[in-house]
Amino acid sequence: MKIESAVFEISAGVSGQLIASTLPEIAFSGRSNVGKSSLINKLLNRKNLARTSATPGKTATINFYKLDTMRLVDLPGYGYARISASEKKRFSQTIEHYFDDDRDLRLVLQLVDMRHPPTADDLQMIDYLVQCELPFVIVLTKADKLNKTERAARLAALQDELAEFDGVECIPFSAVTSEGVDTLRQILDEVTEE
Numbered sequence: 001m002k003i004e005s006a007v008f009e010i011s012a013g014v015s016g017q018l019i020a021s022t023l024p025e026i027a028f029s030g031r032s033n034v035g036k037s038s039l040i041n042k043l044l045n046r047k048n049l050a051r052t053s054a055t056p057g058k059t060a061t062i063n064f065y066k067l068d069t070m071r072l073v074d075l076p077g078y079g080y081a082r083i084s085a086s087e088k089k090r091f092s093q094t095i096e097h098y099f100d101d102d103r104d105l106r107l108v109l110q111l112v113d114m115r116h117p118p119t120a121d122d123l124q125m126i127d128y129l130v131q132c133e134l135p136f137v138i139v140l141t142k143a144d145k146l147n148k149t150e151r152a153a154r155l156a157a158l159q160d161e162l163a164e165f166d167g168v169e170c171i172p173f174s175a176v177t178s179e180g181v182d183t184l185r186q187i188l189d190e191v192t193e194e
Helices: 036-043 085-100 120-131 148-161 181-192
Strands: 007-012 025-030 062-066 071-074 105-113 136-141 170-172
Touching (some): 025 036, 025 120, 025 136, 025 181, 036 071, 036 105, 036 136, 036 181, 062 085, 105 120, 105 181, 120 136, 148 170, 170 181
Parallel strands (some): 025 071, 025 105, 105 136, 136 170
Antiparallel strands (some): 062 071
């Protein structure tokens, strides 16, 4: 992937605005404020291509970023309580339509905050990916916020917390230290090779 070729393409607020799947796609999924936009920026070595915010629920659309060999798809975050029921329903319908559409979806990066156990919403999303037989890896965000002892404890706890999803790959990531960036870039290149 040529990261310098990355451009923001379009925001889709409703399913009718989704663009045709003309390139292999990598989707970024996770709860609000887990770091999806930060991960996209770090993978592309950009500061503000994907807009980040300290305010949860900021990404209210499906955002598409086009590269030479793939398209990155930033999905709206789930689990944010301060949006209306109608907004939640719209998010849900648009995301479901995205996954149900006949797309060249190669991988879902399911983001989980490494500092905490996966939320009920995280587990529900992982279960959905398993049930739909969608390929995914779990990206453990905010890894830099844990010291060595806390990190070891969280990684051990995750074995139990994700026990029903046997063999799932978990990759620690930090937007601050760039931990995990090279590994993730390599995975994206591998899954989008023709």
